[in-house]
Structures are given as structure tokens and as C-alpha cells.
């Protein structure tokens with residue numbers, strides 16, 4: 001598999017990362033996951049903007065922003081992949097610094113770049129999942145797409161061990177987002193999702209879903225969802241770049257409704273698919 005590492009297209013096995021890379025030692029870096037439909041990067045500018053915000057928050061000076069898009073298409077071409085649905089992983093760290101020291105190196109201008117592309121299935125599963133709740137033990141800058149993902153890894157592993165598909169973070173009684181998804185609740189045909197803040201990642205799918213709902217007359221409330229009001233809602237779903245929209249059919253031991261994906265959730269997913277198929281985002 002051909003990947004991009006720093007300035008070169010290499011076979012994966014040829015990539016050599018220094019043990020003194022600050023990504024390896026401090027998780028001092030950021031990442032993005034983007035997907036393609038019809039072979040084209042979906043909402044690329046939104047992902048680029050979020051990547052830039054994450055880099056700025058970490059004060060990483062990144063000189064290669066302008067070549068990312070062409071580099072990704074070049075990786076796809078060089079791999080001769082079949083199909084046109086791909087998941088793209090971009091990781092940028094502050095780079096190598098020696099000797100080991102917490103503060104930034106004096107020469108803070110040599111970040112490490114890694115980009116890989118993986119073929120994926122075209123349409124996400126419409127089958128519902130079980131979710132569990134997890135007390136949020138992450139830091140206060142969840143708006144940064146940091147590679148420091150240990151809390152998310154532990155929460156998602158906990159979900160798997162409980163036979164669930166996702167863990168939803170709770171902070172101060174509010175349901176915020178999943179370990180790697182945004183979280184949504186539906187009541188009387190209207191939709192709720194946590195407001196943007198330092199406590200959630202500004203999901204690109206979240207943004208697209210809000211647009212799609214606005215365009216199809218479904219009211220969206222970017223307002224807090226209280227854990228103790230969960231019984232007031234009819235449906236739930238989670239969203240993310242590769243998972244798109246996944247209905248929630250069970251919370252802990254409680255089956256939601258008749259245990260099948262909700263009608264509004266299915267409707268929103270259909271509108272989302274229509275938007276993707278319209279190619280107006282290209």
C-alpha cells in the first residue's frame with residue numbers, strides 16, 4: 001500500500017518514524033478523517049478548516065496545507081484501488097525533537113505528515129446499535145481533533161465489552177457526543193444535538209445533517225440534552241464521517257420504541273443520502 005510520509009510517497013513498510021517524534025512521545029499532534037463519494041473528497045473545505053483550527057490550537061506551523069488535496073488524490077491513483085469510496089487518514093505531529101523536553105522545540109517548523117487511504121463500503125449499515133453512557137473523563141479541549149485519544153479508546157472498548165456500538169460522554173448531567181461520533185435525539189419530529197463548544201468536536205457530518213434538516217423542514221435545536229430527560233425523546237442516532245448516520249435502538253438495557261430504527265432517523269438518513277447523490281457538494 002502506498003502512503004504519504006513527509007515529502008514522499010512510500011510503501012507502508014518503508015515509513016520510518018523516529019521514537020523521538022512528539023506524536024509518539026506526547027501525542028503532540030492532530031488528525032483528520034475524510035471520506036470520498038464518487039471518488040471525490042466529501043466536504044473537503046470543512047475538513048481542511050477544522051484541521052487548520054486544530055493545528056492553530058496546538059500552535060503547529062504547518063506549511064503544506066495547499067498540497068494536501070492533490071496529495072490525497074495522488075495516493076488514490078498510485079494505489080490503483082478499485083471503487084470510489086475511500087476513507088482518508090491524515091496525521092500531523094509537531095515533529096521530532098531531541099533531547100526529550102515538554103516545551104516546543106526551538107525549531108518548531110518541521111511537522112511530521114502521514115496520510116493513508118483505505119477503501120470502504122459505500123453505504124453504512126442502517127441496523128441500529130446499543131449505546132452506553134460514560135462519565136466524561138476527557139480534557140476541556142474536545143473541539144481539537146487531537147491524536148491523544150486514550151479516553152475515547154477506553155470508552156469505546158467499554159462499549160464493545162458491553163455489547164454496544166458506541167459510548168456517549170456525559171458531563172455535568174448533559175449528553176455531549178460519542179467516543180468518535182456526534183449524538184442526536186429526536187422528539188415530536190424535531191432534532192436535538194449538543195451546541196458547539198470546547199466540550200465536543202465540531203463534526204463535519206453534524207454540520208451536513210443540520211443543513212440537510214434545515215433544507216427538508218426538520219427543526220434542529222443545537223441545545224443541551226439532559227441525561228435525566230432522556231425518556232422524553234423518541235429516537236436517537238449518532239453521526240460520523242465513515243459511519244454517516246447510525247440509529248440507536250438500545251440505551252444500556254432499555255430498548256428504544258419497538259427496537260427498530262426510528263422513522264425520523266431513517267428520513268434524515270434518506271435526505272443525507274439524497275444530498276450525497278445530488279453531487280452539489282462537489
Ligand SMILES: Cc1ncc(COP(=O)(O)O)c(C=O)c1O
Nearest residue numbers: 180181182201203204205240241
Ligand atoms: C469525538 C468525536 N465526535 C464527533 C465525531 C464526528 O466527526 P465527523 O462527522 O467530522 O467525522 C468524531 C469523529 O471522529 C469524533 O471523534
